Amino acid sequence: MNILDFFEKFKDEKACKEYLRDLRMKEGVICKHCGSKKHYWLASKWQFQCSSCSFRTTLKSGTVMENSNLSVRKWFLIMLFMTSTKKGMSACEIKRQMEHSRYNTVLSVMHRIRDLMGKRDNMYQLNDMIEFDEGYFETEVSEKVRSNLKRGKGSQRQLNVAVMAESVPLENLDTGQKSKSCRFFKMRVLEDQSAEAINNVVKGSINEKSIVFTDRSASYVDIEKYIEVHVMEKSTPEVTKETLKWVHIAISNAKRNFLGVYHKIKGENLQRYLNEFVYKVNRRYFNSVFERLLVASVFPYWYNSD
Numbered sequence: 207m208n209i210l211d212f213f214e215k216f217k218d219e220k221a222c223k224e225y226l227r228d229l230r231m232k233e234g235v236i237c238k239h240c241g242s243k244k245h246y247w248l249a250s251k252w253q254f255q256c257s258s259c260s261f262r263t264t265l266k267s268g269t270v271m272e273n274s275n276l277s278v279r280k281w282f283l284i285m286l287f288m289t290s291t292k293k294g295m296s297a298c299e300i301k302r303q304m305e306h307s308r309y310n311t312v313l314s315v316m317h318r319i320r321d322l323m324g325k326r327d328n329m330y331q332l333n334d335m336i337e338f339d340e341g342y343f344e345t346e347v348s349e350k351v352r353s354n355l356k357r358g359k360g361s362q363r364q365l366n367v368a369v370m371a372e373s374v375p376l377e378n379l380d381t382g383q384k385s386k387s388c389r390f391f392k393m394r395v396l397e398d399q400s401a402e403a404i405n406n407v408v409k410g411s412i413n414e415k416s417i418v419f420t421d422r423s424a425s426y427v428d429i430e431k432y433i434e435v436h437v438m439e440k441s442t443p444e445v446t447k448e449t450l451k452w453v454h455i456a457i458s459n460a461k462r463n464f465l466g467v468y469h470k471i472k473g474e475n476l477q478r479y480l481n482e483f484v485y486k487v488n489r490r491y492f493n494s495v496f497e498r499l500l501v502a503s504v505f506p507y508w509y510n511s512d
């Protein structure tokens with residue numbers, strides 16, 4: 207969906223609310239009181255009513271928009287801005303485009319959407335053949351974090367990110383030429399440099415039947431416990447270009463993207479920016495990432511706990 211389609215389909219707040227109502231009816235509403243999935247639409251109140259216990263659910267409750275005062279249309283617009291360009295947009299730019307007065311509102315909405323993108327991608331594990339490596343991302347240390355560090359020096363800190371890519375070797379049967387096609391990626395900020403931090407990421411991100419390629423690092427000693435086969439290769443320029451080709455491309459693209467769009471990224475928010483980057487890369491061949499994000503935003507199982 208481009209900007210023109212958006213303004214035709216979502217011309218005012220009412221059109222957006224009707225779309226949201228229909229989408230939620232289709233995807234399902236779960237009653238926070240009794241857990242029932244059967245609801246009626248109370249047209250006079252603009253709320254869903256549970257058919258078992260009569261508990262009412264507002265249009266935004268149980269979605270990514272829960273407890274937000276921002277209009278549905280502005281939420282949709284922010285989701286459109288975040289997904290309509292490959293590079294993404296800063297909160298500052300979106301604030302300006304929407305003529306919204308408060309920067310912090312826009313930023314916190316964008317962070318919620320980034321959390322949502324992460325949740326969505328966490329539903330899937332990587333499969334088959336996987337390249338695994340680490341990238342170091344420069345982040346800003348916020349005041350809050352700096353005062354907690356023992357020797358609170360320096361405003362920059364490098365964070366270690368595990369980067370994984372499903373990478374399938376291909377061979378052209380006529381020419382014998384070899385290449386690799388890449389499917390899905392994952393990027394996770396590591397808690398520290400320990401083998402345990404790596405193990406946790408591998409357990410959570412990679413299917414146990416997979417074959418994983420890494421370079422030789424002491425942190426990778428245990429990962430074979432959690433997968434089918436672990437292939438370690440000594441780090442050389444060839445390994446970088448061949449065995450770990452896609453993870454390295456992803457790391458440099460992510461870094462270039464962050465430098466170009468965002469002024470500074472705070473360490474505690476790095477995972478969110480990675481979520482957005484990976485979400486879009488994983489859907490690079492999809493037609494409407496925006497519409498898929500709308501569906502994810504009302505997924506009934508994520509926002510029903512509190």
Ligand SMILES: [Zn+2]
Binds near residue numbers: 237241256257259260
């Ligand atoms: Zn109920």
